[in-house]
Structures are given as structure tokens and as C-alpha cells.
Amino acid sequence: MTRGSQLHTLPACACLLCGCWLLSTASAAPVLRADTACQVTGTYVLVEVEYEDGSRLDGHMLAISSSSGHAKPCIRHAGLIVDLVGLDAEWAAVNLASGRSVLSVRGIVNGHVLTIAPGDVPEVSSGPQVRGASRSAGMLRVQSDEHAGPAKKLLVVKVDAQDSVLLDSLGQPLSLDQLRANVFGGPDDSVNLLERYQSCSYGKTTFEAFEGETVTGEMVNGVMELDIDVNAIGANNDVIREAARSKLFDVLGPGFLGSPRDTYVMLMLPPETSGGWIAYAYVNYWLSVYNGNTWSRSASAHTHEVGHNLNLAHSGEANNQYADQTGMMGYSYGSDEGPKMCFNPAKNWQLGWYEDRAAIAAPTSETSKYKLVGIADYENSNLDDDHKVILKVAGGMKDYYIAYNRKIGINSGTQEGGDQVTVVERDSGDDLDYSRLKSKLVAKLSEKGSYTVDESSGVTVTVDSITGENPKVATVIVGAFPSPPPSSPPPPNALTVQILTDEYPGETTWTVEFIGAPPTYTVSGGPYESRETTYTSDSLLPAAGTYRFTILDGYGDGICCGYGDGQYTVFLGGVELF
Numbered sequence: 001m002t003r004g005s006q007l008h009t010l011p012a013c014a015c016l017l018c019g020c021w022l023l024s025t026a027s028a029a030p031v032l033r034a035d036t037a038c039q040v041t042g043t044y045v046l047v048e049v050e051y052e053d054g055s056r057l058d059g060h061m062l063a064i065s066s067s068s069g070h071a072k073p074c075i076r077h078a079g080l081i082v083d084l085v086g087l088d089a090e091w092a093a094v095n096l097a098s099g100r101s102v103l104s105v106r107g108i109v110n111g112h113v114l115t116i117a118p119g120d121v122p123e124v125s126s127g128p129q130v131r132g133a134s135r136s137a138g139m140l141r142v143q144s145d146e147h148a149g150p151a152k153k154l155l156v157v158k159v160d161a162q163d164s165v166l167l168d169s170l171g172q173p174l175s176l177d178q179l180r181a182n183v184f185g186g187p188d189d190s191v192n193l194l195e196r197y198q199s200c201s202y203g204k205t206t207f208e209a210f211e212g213e214t215v216t217g218e219m220v221n222g223v224m225e226l227d228i229d230v231n232a233i234g235a236n237n238d239v240i241r242e243a244a245r246s247k248l249f250d251v252l253g254p255g256f257l258g259s260p261r262d263t264y265v266m267l268m269l270p271p272e273t274s275g276g277w278i279a280y281a282y283v284n285y286w287l288s289v290y291n292g293n294t295w296s297r298s299a300s301a302h303t304h305e306v307g308h309n310l311n312l313a314h315s316g317e318a319n320n321q322y323a324d325q326t327g328m329m330g331y332s333y334g335s336d337e338g339p340k341m342c343f344n345p346a347k348n349w350q351l352g353w354y355e356d357r358a359a360i361a362a363p364t365s366e367t368s369k370y371k372l373v374g375i376a377d378y379e380n381s382n383l384d385d386d387h388k389v390i391l392k393v394a395g396g397m398k399d400y401y402i403a404y405n406r407k408i409g410i411n412s413g414t415q416e417g418g419d420q421v422t423v424v425e426r427d428s429g430d431d432l433d434y435s436r437l438k439s440k441l442v443a444k445l446s447e448k449g450s451y452t453v454d455e456s457s458g459v460t461v462t463v464d465s466i467t468g469e470n471p472k473v474a475t476v477i478v479g480a481f482p483s484p485p486p487s488s489p490p491p492p493n494a495l496t497v498q499i500l501t502d503e504y505p506g507e508t509t510w511t512v513e514f515i516g517a518p519p520t521y522t523v524s525g526g527p528y529e530s531r532e533t534t535y536t537s538d539s540l541l542p543a544a545g546t547y548r549f550t551i552l553d554g555y556g557d558g559i560c561c562g563y564g565d566g567q568y569t570v571f572l573g574g575v576e577l578f
Contacts, residue, residue, distance in 0.1 A: 037117050038074035039106050040067045041125070045081075045282045046098035060084040060092060061282070062103060062114060077109050079249070081242065081287075086116035095124055099284025099311070112238050153263040154193075154306075155210035156183050156223045158296075159244045161232035164270035167293050174296070179268065180223045182297045182336055184209060191337045191413075193302040196328070199410040200342035201353045202378060205310075210263055214251050226251065237273040241289055244269070257286055264288070264309055268296040278332065281305035283313075294334045301332040307343075310351075313437035315344050315424070317416075318532040319565075323503075324441040325415035325531075326405055326422055339413030342375055345390045345403035346424045346439035357381060357389035367479025369464070372421065374406025377471035387471065393453050393461070393478060399428045400453045401439070402461055404474035416530060417444040421463045421474050423451050444530065492573035493541040497525060497549075500534045502564030507554035510568070512539075515546045527554070532564055541572075 042064040062084050067077035086107070096103065104123040107116040116122070158166055158179055166174040181189040197205050209222025228243040244267055249256070257263045264286050271292030279301045281288035288305035290296045307329055315324035324330040327343040348354060357378065361368055370391050373381045381387035393400040400423055405411070407418030423443035443451035443461070450462040458480040466474045490496075501508055509526035525537045541547065551568055553559055559566030570577045 036069075036071045037106050037108055038067045038069035038071060038077060039104065040064055040077060040109065040114060041102065041104040042066075043285070044084075044092075044096045044098060044101045044103040045285050046092075046096075047083075047280070047282070060087045060089075062105070063285070064109075064114075065102075067109070073109070079246065080109065080112065081245070082109060082112050082114040084114055084116065086118075087122065091122075097284070099282065112242060151206040151208040152261070153210040153258070154183070154207040154222070154266070155220070155263060156180070156266045156268065157244065157248060158223065158225045158268050159240065159270060160225060160227045161230055161235075161240060161270045162228075164232040164272050166268060166270055166296055169297075174293070176223045176225060179296070180209075182299075183266065183302060184222060189299075189336060191299045191340055193299060193306060196299065196303045196342070197306075200375065201351070204353050205351065207264070207306075212252060212256055215253050220252070224251075232270045233272040234274055237269060237275065237277060237289070237291065240269050240273055241267060245287070261286070264306060266290065266302065266306070279305050281308040283308050284311045285309060295332075297336040298332060298334055299336055300328055300339060303328045304332050307347075311437070312343070312347055312350065313439070315347065315439050315441065317441040320532070321438060323531060324424070324439070326417045326441060327414070329439075331415075339415055341411050341414040344424050344439060344441065345401035345422065346426050346437075348375070348403070349390050349392060349401055350437065354378060354389040356383070357387060358392070359388050359390075360392045360394055361478040362394065367477055370476045370478065372402070372404040372474045372476055373471040374404050374408065374411060376406055376409035376411045380471040387473065391476065391478070393459065394428065396454055397428060398425045398453075400425050400442075400461070402476060402478075404466075404472075405444075406472055417441070419466075421445040421449070421461075421466075421476060423453070423461055425453075444533070490574045491540070493544075494571075494573055495523070495539050495541050496571040497537045498534060498569045498571075499525065499528065499537075499551075500559075500565075500567045501528050501531060502559040502566030503531050504555060504563055505529060505531055505533070508551070508559055508566070509554070510549065510551040512541075513548045513550070514541075514543070515548055521547075532566075 040062065042062040045061045045063060047059045047061050062082055064077050064080045064082065067074045102125045104125055105116050106120045107114050156179055158174065158176060168174045168178055180186070183192055184194050185192045194207050197207055210220065212220050214220065226244055226247050228240065228247055230239060230243050232240050248265070267287065267289045269289060269291055273291065277291050279288065279290040279295045286309065288309060290301060290305070295301045312329055314321045315327055315329040317323035322330050324344055327341055327347060329343060329347055333339060343351065349358065354375070359370060361370065371385065371387050372391060373387045373389060375389055378389055381389070389403065391402040393402070402421060402423050405414055405417045405420055405422045407414050422441060423445065424439045425442050426437060426439040445451060445461070445463045447463050447466045450460050452458065452460045459478065460480070462477045464475040464477050466472065495512065497510065497512070499508060499510065505528035508528055509524065511522060511524040514521035521542055523539045525535065528535055549570055557563065
């Protein structure tokens with residue numbers, strides 16, 4: 001992947017913009033007076049914005065359902081989606097659930113920004129608890145039932161501004177048939193949003209084209225085109241989004257969405273709006289938004305952003321909340337045909353798709369053995385053989401989710417940890433509050449590899465073996481193991497080289513060469529495959545003498561710190577040299 005191609009999508013929404021942008025566009029705060037403030041009520045939506053340069057902005061939005069007050073403009077605010085300025089983030093994390101809580105606040109609406117009046121105490125008039133699976137495999141059914149059932153309706157809207165329209169790969173105006181194929185599939189679009197959810201869930205979560213008609217009687221089947229009377233080039237995307245959203249309700253009527261979580265809308269905005277955004281979505285809500293030609297066609301961006309609509313949070317690794325590339329809730333990719341992968345084990349547990357192949361391993365002093373198969377082998381697995389797709393280690397501040405990331409079939413395009421056992425952590429909790437759903441990839445284990453999930457008790461996940469075919473089975477042992485006896489010190493000629501890779505591991509190589517008369521000696525390492533991963537190489541130097549250690553970065557920018565915090569350490573005889 002070329003530098004800069006791992007631009008994300010939106011999070012709280014999903015990738016890149018979730019609606020927060022407006023937080024930075026507001027000018028001086030409006031003067032709050034009793035005769036200008038409005039009492040505003042609407043659905044609270046969490047937003048997280050990431051830009052192409054890797055920067056990120058968190059925020060909160062309100063989809064206004066009603067507004068009242070002495071000021072005449074108050075009656076015109078219903079239907080707007082506005083940025084909330086002045087909402088206490090810590091209070092919101094405890095009291096609000098995105099897409100579910102109804103919030104009532106007093107403040108001034110200025111454009112697409114609602115500034116809450118100083119001293120106003122927001123009221124949560126309703127906010128049903130988000131139930132979910134955390135402690136038992138049986139509880140997975142709660143989520144499974146919510147996402148399963150009849151196919152969800154999906155409407156894709158091509159937005160045309162006065163000065164900018166979407167273009168295809170040849171630079172010609174994108175047709176509705178092309179857009180339909182990008183999202184719903186076609187002869188040249190085998191990997192798409194519809195296919196990903198159908199395949200990865202084995203038919204438990206599916207989408208189908210929205211069917212309806214406009215207020216003038218024209219039929220709509222999955223895709224439609226909206227002309228808006230504004231210019232897009234250089235404009236804030238919120239202006240284009242709100243113009244399109246408003247016209248959409250005018251064209252289809254106020255009730256076209258039906259019941260909550262029945263219909264989802266994807267707005268494909270024309271290129272060249274301001275800011276380096278890719279796409280974004282609203283958590284537990286019906287709307288996602290995509291920027292320009294590339295991201296309107298990206299299968300992974302579509303799958304990722306709609307995942308946010310389904311309450312999926314980001315999948316990270318190390319200090320980057322998007323860096324878990326084993327599944328779709330990490331980075332998004334600019335291709336309209338892939339990558340062909342699904343979700344990590346924490347997300348799969350939340351979705352409940354494999355509840356009949358899920359188990360919980362309590363962190364105890366006893367050891368237990370489990371047989372894991374990849375999600376692509378789900379239908380090849382056998383309950384009689386006690387095959388599992390997801391294993392959860394519960395208890396403590398963190399819960400851990402373990403799976404065999406087999407790189408075949410529906411998961412053949414996984415970008416990281418292929419054919420390894422992956423361990424993912426997230427904050428523990430019995431509900432599915434979004435703030436606790438962000439996960440982190442903490443281990444990628446090959447055969448005989450191990451990872452300690454609980455340092456205090458010594459509970460460790462160990463891959464005992466990876467054997468067989470159709471299905472291939474990774475046998476995993478979970479439990480507390482006795483501490484090994486103290487190891488003897490290494491011999492004085494023992495050379496150890498440790499490399500912590502940056503975000504571009506394929507650029508890093510190193511050599512150790514003997515300097516002097518023959519016999520010559522060289523040992524080397526790299527290039528590497530996994531980002532932000534520690535690799536260790538052990539060898540014995542054959543003779544006393546002088547050796548030269550050389551480390552190279554193929555791109556020439558080093559391994560720290562512009563693109564990750566890579567580093568290297570060299571030991572000789574157990575003593576750190578540098």
C-alpha cells in the first residue's frame with residue numbers, strides 16, 4: 001500500500017467525519033439572550049471525525065425533532081442535524097446512548113451549530129439501555145436478534161451540486177447503474193456492501209434495495225439522484241449534506257424511513273468539498289456520508305460506515321484506533337473490489353452471528369483447551385467436535401476475544417494476522433455502550449505462540465497446534481501456567497536484535513557483518529509484514545572480532561516518528577548495546 005492510502009473512514013460515525021466538522025467552522029459564539037434561545041429536543045448522535053492527515057476530532061450532534069421559544073427562528077429548526085457545542089463529554093458518555101437517547105437542551109441554533117446556554121442542564125427524556133452480549137454466549141442472542149430478521153432497506157443517493165458531480169473511473173459522470181453495482185453488486189462488482197454483510201453473517205444480517213416512490217409518483221429502487229441548488233467546490237460538506245438531506249425528505253416525504261433501524265441512507269457527495277475527509281456515519285442511526293469519486297465506490301468504506309450505523313466501533317492496534325487490519329472496522333481502502341475480509345472477534349461477538357460457535361473461558365488457575373476454526377469455515381465446522389469460532393476470556397477491567405483468522409474464502413483478503421490466532425481486547429461491561437466498544441488488537445499468534453491476558457493471575461492464551469483442513473483447526477489452551485524456572489544467562493557471543501516496526505514494516509531491513517579477514521559472517525532481518533509489531537532475531541556470533549550493525553529504511557524516512565514509533569535494540573551476551 002502506498003503511503004497515504006490508509007485513510008480512514010468515519011467512526012462514530014464512521015470514517016472521517018461523522019459530523020464533527022462543524023465544530024471547527026463556528027465563528028464567535030452567539031450571544032445567548034432569553035428572547036433568542038430555543039428549547040430544542042432531538043436524538044443524540046455521537047460523532048468522531050478523522051481526516052486524511054491522521055488527525056481526529058470528537059464531537060456530538062443532535063437530530064432536532066422539535067424546537068420552541070420566543071424567537072421566531074425557533075419554529076424552523078425541526079429536521080436539522082446540528083453540532084452540539086457546550087455538551088459535557090464525560091456526562092454524555094455516562095448518560096447518553098448514540099442514536100437512542102432523546103435529549104432536550106436550551107440554546108441558540110446558528111447555521112448547523114447549536115450552542116447550549118451556559119448553566120443549562122440537558123434532560124434525557126428517553127434513552128433505552130443498549131442491551132448486549134458480554135458475559136455469556138447465550139446473551140449473544142440479544143444482538144443477533146436485533147441485527148437479524150427481515151433484510152434492512154438501503155437507499156443510495158447520488159448528490160449533484162451546481163458545480164460538481166460524481167465521476168466514474170474514466171472521468172465520466174457516474175451513472176445510477178454504476179452506483180448501484182458499487183453498492184448492491186454487479187458483473188464487475190463481486191465484493192460490495194450487500195455481499196459483505198450477506199457473506200460474513202451467513203445470511204443473518206442482510207440488506208436489500210429500498211423500494212418506494214416520490215411524492216410525485218416516481219418509483220425509486222435502491223438508488224436515486226438529487227440535484228441541489230448549491231455549489232460544492234470548496235464548501236463545507238455539512239452544507240452539502242444538509243441540502244441533500246432536506247431535499248431527500250421533500251422528494252420522498254417525511255415518513256419514508258419507516259420504523260427505526262429499518263432503512264439506511266448512504267449520501268454520496270460530489271467531489272472537492274473542503275477538508276481532507278473520506279466518509280462518516282452516525283452511530284446507531286440511519287445516515288452515512290461519503291466523499292467524492294473514490295469513497296463513493298469503496299466497498300470497505302461502505303461496509304465500515306454502515307457498521308457504525310449498526311453500533312460497531314473502531315478496531316485499533318497499539319495507539320492507532322484504526323490500525324487493526326484484520327477486519328473492516330479498521331482502515332478503509334480505496335478499492336471498489338475489496339479487501340475481502342469481515343470483522344474481528346470482538347465485533348463478531350457483538351453482532352452475534354456465530355452464537356452457536358461461541359464460548360467463554362473464565363480466567364482461573366485451571367487450563368482449558370478449545371478448538372477454533374476460522375469464520376470462513378463456519379459452515380464446515382462440527383458441533384460434535386466442539387469447534388468454536390469465537391472464544392471470550394471475561395473478567396477484570398478488560399474482556400478478551402480470541403479467533404483463528406484463517407485467510408481463505410470470505411476472509412481471504414484480511415490485511416493482517418492471516419492464518420494466525422488473534423487476540424483482541426476491549427473494556428469489559430454488560431451493555432453495549434459505544435464508548436466501551438472500541439477494540440484493540442493485542443496479539444497475533446502462530447503455533448506455540450502465547451499471550452498473557454491477565455498479568456496478576458498469569459492467565460495465558462497459548463496456541464498448542466494448527467492442524468487439519470476443511471476445517472483447519474487452531475487448538476488453543478487458556479489458563480494459568482506455573483512460572484518457568486529462572487533461565488541461565490546467555491553466552492557472551494549471543495546476539496539478539498529486536499525491531500519494533502513502524503507503519504511501513506516492508507521498508508525496514510538490517511544486517512550484522514563481520515569486519516576483518518575471512519571467514520566472513522553475515523546475519524540479516526527484514527523486510528517485515530506486520531505494522532507496529534516487535535520482531536526478535538537470535539543468533540550466535542561465530543568468532544571474536546568486530547561486527548558492523550546496519551539498519552535501513554527503504555523509503556528513507558526512518559522508523560520513527562512520522563509514520564509510527566518504530567525502534568531497534570541490539571543485545572550481545574544479554575547486555576544492551578544500543
